[in-house]
Amino acid sequence: MKRILVTSxxxxxxxAIFSCSKTKVNPTNNLKVDTSKTLISDKRLVGNWDIVTxxxxxxxxxxxxxxxxxxYFKFTTYGNLYIAESPGHLIDTAIYAISSTTNQVIxxxxxxxxxxxxxTIPSTSLxxxxxxxxxxxxxxxxxxxxxxxxRYEQIIFKKHK
Numbered sequence: 001m002k003r004i005l006v007t008s009x010x011x012x013x014x015x016a017i018f019s020c021s022k023t024k025v026n027p028t029n030n031l032k033v034d035t036s037k038t039l040i041s042d043k044r045l046v047g048n049w050d051i052v053t054x055x056x057x058x059x060x061x062x063x064x065x066x067x068x069x070x071x072y073f074k075f076t077t078y079g080n081l082y083i084a085e086s087p088g089h090l091i092d093t094a095i096y097a098i099s100s101t102t103n104q105v106i107x108x109x110x111x112x113x114x115x116x117x118x119x120t121i122p123s124t125s126l127x128x129x130x131x132x133x134x135x136x137x138x139x140x141x142x143x144x145x146x147x148x149x150x151r152y153e154q155i156i157f158k159k160h161k
Contacts, residue, residue, distance in 0.1 A: 035079040035095050042098040044133050045075040045105060048160035051085060059149035072160060081107050088114045094125075103130050105140065128155075135159060 040046075051067030068086040075081055075096060083092035096107035104127040112119045128140035131154075138157040145151065 038079060039077055040079045040098070042100060043077060044130070045096075045098065045138065046077050047075060049073045049075070049138050049157035050160050052156040052158055054085070054155045055153065057150075057152040058146070059151075073155075073157060089116065090114050098130070099127075102127070104128060105130055128153075 049072060051065075051071040051073070053067065054065040056063045056065075065085075065087050071085050073081065073083050079095050079097065081092070081094040081096040083090060083094070091111075091113040092109055093111040094107035094109045096105055098105050106127045107125050109123045109125070110120065112123070126142055126144050128142045130138075131141045132139040136159050138159075140155045140157075142153040143151070
């Protein structure tokens with residue numbers, strides 16, 4: 001009796017596994033951009049950059065953040081950008097592009113986490129003007145208008161050694 005029960009159980013499991021398989025599967029469209037094979041042509045920002053200061057003026061308030069050890073922007077030769085910044089424990093993974101005609105960098109966030117709250121909804125940054133870049137220092141400046149008034153941000157970096 002035990003033998004019949006085990007054989008029946010095995011047959012039911014086998015039948016369930018093979019009867020649920022699909023003969024035709026349509027691939028889904030992955031909306032994430034894969035930059036792993038696309039080298040960028042403008043390599044001025046490529047490298048690891050430590051945050052020195054991140055100053056934001058919005059309306060009538062101004063905040064100046066002084067970078068902590070471990071705060072960085074990492075621009076890769078494949079157009080990927082990785083950001084870690086202490087206030088709010090920001091972690092960001094993005095794809096960036098540089099416009100040579102306007103001397104601006106812009107990125108599309110793919111994964112963002114602030115204070116442990118993560119989002120995979122793509123969003124695009126406002127453009128940052130590449131105010132200064134050399135082998136040791138990078139300055140990105142952003143100006144714009146929002147609901148609360150004028151917004152200004154300037155991030156100063158030093159090249160990570």
